[in-house]
Amino acid sequence: MNLRRLLLIAIPYLWLLGLFLVPFLIVLKISLSDTAVAIPPYTPTLDLSGGWASIKEFFGQLDFENFIWLTQDELYWRSYLSSLQIAAVSTFITLLVGYPVAYGMAQSPDEWRPTLMMLVILPFWTSFLIRVYAWIGILANEGFLNQFLLWTGIIDMPLQIMNTTTAVYIGIVYTYLPFMILPIYATLEKMDGALIEAAEDLGCSRLSAFWLVTLPLSRPGIIAGCFLVFIPVIGEFVIPSLLGGSRTLMIGKVLWEEFFSNRDWPVASAVAVVLLILLIVPIVLFQRNQQRQQEASQ
Amino acid sequence: MKKAWMPLAALIAAGTAAQAEEVRVYNWSDYIDESLLAKFEDETGIDLIYDVFDSNEVLETKMLAGSSGYDVVVPTGSFLQRQIQAGVFQKLDYDKLPNAVNLWDVIKERTAKYDPGNEYSINYMWGTTGLGVNVEKVRQALGEDAPIDSLDLIFKPENMEKLASCGVMFLDAPTEVIPAALKFLGEDPDSKDPDVIAKVEGVLMPVRPYISKFHSSEYINALANGDICVAFGWSGDILQARDRAAEADNGITIAYNAPKEGALMWFDQMAIPADAPNPDGALKFLNFMMDPQNMAAASNYVYYANGNKASQQYLNEDVIGDPAIYPSAETMKNLYTFTPYDPKVQRIVTRLWTKIKSGT
Numbered sequence: 295m296n297l298r299r300l301l302l303i304a305i306p307y308l309w310l311l312g313l314f315l316v317p318f319l320i321v322l323k324i325s326l327s328d329t330a331v332a333i334p335p336y337t338p339t340l341d342l343s344g345g346w347a348s349i350k351e352f353f354g355q356l357d358f359e360n361f362i363w364l365t366q367d368e369l370y371w372r373s374y375l376s377s378l379q380i381a382a383v384s385t386f387i388t389l390l391v392g393y394p395v396a397y398g399m400a401q402s403p404d405e406w407r408p409t410l411m412m413l414v415i416l417p418f419w420t421s422f423l424i425r426v427y428a429w430i431g432i433l434a435n436e437g438f439l440n441q442f443l444l445w446t447g448i449i450d451m452p453l454q455i456m457n458t459t460t461a462v463y464i465g466i467v468y469t470y471l472p473f474m475i476l477p478i479y480a481t482l483e484k485m486d487g488a489l490i491e492a493a494e495d496l497g498c499s500r501l502s503a504f505w506l507v508t509l510p511l512s513r514p515g516i517i518a519g520c521f522l523v524f525i526p527v528i529g530e531f532v533i534p535s536l537l538g539g540s541r542t543l544m545i546g547k548v549l550w551e552e553f554f555s556n557r558d559w560p561v562a563s564a565v566a567v568v569l570l571i572l573l574i575v576p577i578v579l580f581q582r583n584q585q586r587q588q589e590a591s592q
Numbered sequence: 593m594k595k596a597w598m599p600l601a602a603l604i605a606a607g608t609a610a611q612a613e614e615v616r617v618y619n620w621s622d623y624i625d626e627s628l629l630a631k632f633e634d635e636t637g638i639d640l641i642y643d644v645f646d647s648n649e650v651l652e653t654k655m656l657a658g659s660s661g662y663d664v665v666v667p668t669g670s671f672l673q674r675q676i677q678a679g680v681f682q683k684l685d686y687d688k689l690p691n692a693v694n695l696w697d698v699i700k701e702r703t704a705k706y707d708p709g710n711e712y713s714i715n716y717m718w719g720t721t722g723l724g725v726n727v728e729k730v731r732q733a734l735g736e737d738a739p740i741d742s743l744d745l746i747f748k749p750e751n752m753e754k755l756a757s758c759g760v761m762f763l764d765a766p767t768e769v770i771p772a773a774l775k776f777l778g779e780d781p782d783s784k785d786p787d788v789i790a791k792v793e794g795v796l797m798p799v800r801p802y803i804s805k806f807h808s809s810e811y812i813n814a815l816a817n818g819d820i821c822v823a824f825g826w827s828g829d830i831l832q833a834r835d836r837a838a839e840a841d842n843g844i845t846i847a848y849n850a851p852k853e854g855a856l857m858w859f860d861q862m863a864i865p866a867d868a869p870n871p872d873g874a875l876k877f878l879n880f881m882m883d884p885q886n887m888a889a890a891s892n893y894v895y896y897a898n899g900n901k902a903s904q905q906y907l908n909e910d911v912i913g914d915p916a917i918y919p920s921a922e923t924m925k926n927l928y929t930f931t932p933y934d935p936k937v938q939r940i941v942t943r944l945w946t947k948i949k950s951g952t
Binding site: 369454540548553555556557 | 943
């Protein structure tokens, strides 16, 4: 019986070990080596056939030079900060847009809800890449938006939106909106309508009932939605590289550049390791929050 | 247990034996007349698997990671040189390349700078890096005597300021833009001296606010659609934009000019990775491409010059007769080449490039 339990627990652990820990250790190993003109383009590579002596030599050659390099050039910490800022701002905008949508969905008649839910999920049926490309068609100087605005006479010069940070925000908010709507909707839908009635009976206006009852009760959904948006946006690469200009600084792009343009696998790996450490903080917070919620509902 | 697996193993063995011979080619996007691919399959009975990339960096990363599975790849000269050093390629067996006699010695001489004796590679296409302009819009912005054939157009802030509203794109390739900026300054474009390279910042930073994007393939469509009016890009790409605009009949006229101060000449070289699964098939593909008529078909389609002397008689007049593709002997003298940076200088260059691109 015990063996069975052990096996059951072992499966997720093996999964994590094989698909997360081992790749991470490989990246960590590369981040501690030096670049070289070779295949693969770094040294030292571990030669297990040499036995214990070669393993010792391998560890002897490792150093933290690449991590020190990251602190010496302001580019890196500025990119990390800029990524954090873009992630925070776009999470906030997504919340502002997503909450009313989720609220509206939860308030709508029961028979409409599945349809509305479908409409939120529908964009996922098209490739993410194609949807981002569609935004290029909309936002470009000769794109639909500018042509429409020029036609209506609101503007007489095309707006430069494409290749700016604004375009990146638009792309991120659009792409991640469902991740915000769905958890908020889930908590709002479960909410007992009698609570609002009670609040109103006790003299609350509709607005203060929303503020004092609905909003606090939907907090778990808001928190879950914010983490689901914030965490992947920090490392986002596709949206800034397609919609953003060269001035949009994000760590995903810096990583790409180190890896491809510089052929500097060790520094690229060091950037990735630091990014992971940065992400662990919000992930752990998210985990705690989920746990607490689970305990509360039990 | 062992027995149960036998039929499966036999099946796998039979499957691989029955499989037709394959050649995997990895080339630049929009870079071949696709009917040539079918022709190769018909002539040799080999299955051709053709993939594309749009930057040397992506190709190089795949090569350096090893076991790419490709039999033929097409890096640019300066990248090829470093990859040869890293041991990425195998030497060509010229006995199996009878069509190599068709190659053009003028080009072979220049490619030998990257690949001494042309031991590892043959030239596919070559071209220059220069200025693609939307003639009407640029004249609107800068007047009738706009310097559309000079580096002044893109490196003088007073010109760029006026061009900013109609859009300017640069190649996202420091190895193309930095030599041009050095040429503009009157320095050696192939300089490897960090102090000389640093001077580029003084040229690029003042014009940086007026550049809408650095990208190595988007400018083809952007020029053709009228989203931008100037691109610093590769000759053939700009000529493709010219033709797309002409086909769309949208009233946009695109012109390509190699800068009169001198233009960078580059060479895309076909080579066989050391770990190619089918090197014999790769040699057959190389030999096929060196056939004068095939090579001419490729050039007629992509508007790039090739390194095949014998193919020139089959080239269309709008290719061989266009000085933007086959420059006159005098312009040829003005063209310069570029060799790779060593890793230390490379890091300085990439850092400088990031700084320029982000504008800070």
